[in-house]
Amino acid sequence: MNDQLSTDRPDPLDELDGPAPSRPRRKGIYILPNLFTLAGLFGGFYAVVMAMNGRFDQAAIGVFCAMVLDSLDGRVARMTNTQSAFGEQMDSLADMVSFGAAPALIVYEWALRGLGKLGWLAAFVYCAGAALRLARFNTNIGVVDKRFFQGLPSPAAAALVTGLIWVMDDMGYKGVRDIPWLTWLAFALTLYAGLTMVTNVPFYSFKDVNFKRTVPFIVIVAIALGIAVITYHPPLVLFGVFIVYGISGYVVYAIKKSHGRPVSVIATSTDEPDEEGLHR
Template sequence: MEGMRKGIYILPNLFTAGSLFAGFYCMVSTLNYDYKTAALWILASSIFDGLDGKVARLTGTASKFGVEFDSLADLVSFGAAPGLLMYAWALKPFGRIGWLAAFLFVACAALRLARFNVQVETVESKRFVGLPTPAAASMVSATVLLFYHFGWPSSFKKLAILLLIYFLALLMVSNVRYYSFKDPELIKRQPFAFLVLAVILLIVIAAEPVIMLFVIFCGYMLSGPVGYVLTLPRRLRLKRAMHRGHEELRPPGKK
């Protein structure tokens, strides 16, 4: 209450409100059967969500109120909104299985956000534990846009979305680590080739935005499991080494 009496920072919370508005309008578009527009508003919400934290850090206006407001907005924009979109667009024909799958996505998004708030001070800032909710929602959005782009049949759509929902829900609550793009090295001087690659990437995205957005979000989604598998031998060796170290430090006669 003391913090509220002193006032709140307007600028970062205004971006959070923009993210919340975009998520709400996604649900409005879904109820109006305008699923393509709904998918675009999820992407707009993720842009606002990415800006609010950066604005707060750059301007030194981060606050406990902003963190809580951001989490509540994320649950609406990246939990409830994509869950409703997926159910109305593809999962409704499955009946109970369909709405339960959509609910699982919403529930896992809530659990992911709650865990993030608890671990925010103890987890490495360069890595997220579990797939971030904006990335999961953006993957849903990119999938909807891809189906509209190619005009794929509804039977394929239903099965693909059902499988995607369970996979995204599992990744959000998993211990798989994802790159957070919060590395300070990213904003420091980089080789000239990096700029050339960035320009080429922008050109490719502009040429085929729907396909490239799907490829980017799909690549990020799969980067966590792939990285987990590739680093598994190293982590197992480290675990065995730590176990041997504990055995050597254990007093004689102790089990």
């Protein structure tokens, strides 16, 4: 009987060992939104290669194509419910290449090299501004009013810098380093774009535009006319649009200040002292 009890009683060592713990399931990577991100990254890399070969018009087109793809990857992820932490990090890294390093290198090769130290310092200010702007965006994403960007978004800053190159190249300005006024214009615009990215000036984000909502017929007509105007002369029209957008934030800031309205785009505050300076 004792033998029977001893066989029915569970072995304590077996209870300690227990069943082997199951391995956590590895998460896969969504293909569709990351394809858009990789395509945008290729646009930025292509732009650098073209600039190294003196094809500055193609370099500008590469950056603008990267902008279009960057605007699509997030929307595609939300529409297909394929958002992921990996996609967010991938998007930020691709943006740093396409809208941070690439425009800085392109404008340096195009005009700033002839200014010596001032030239590469201006390019570095732009590149650093893009990095700081992306880092602050990732940090403040939960507390910023989604209707506005805090500072000039990096794609728009890249459009200002490369848009000037595209327009001037289209107008036949070659050997820009030998044209002092154009060199200094590129210098000033590069600094403006780089510093505006790290300001607290509010720029409209267009994120509250609902594409699922019905609109009047005249809106479709206006969109068709806009496409026609852009295709008439893409370099000049696109550069003009982004010049207006690059100034619009300061106009909104001045209007809000003059009416005594709050100009900060931070929707809520944080109690973490290490992050206090990021939200002001």
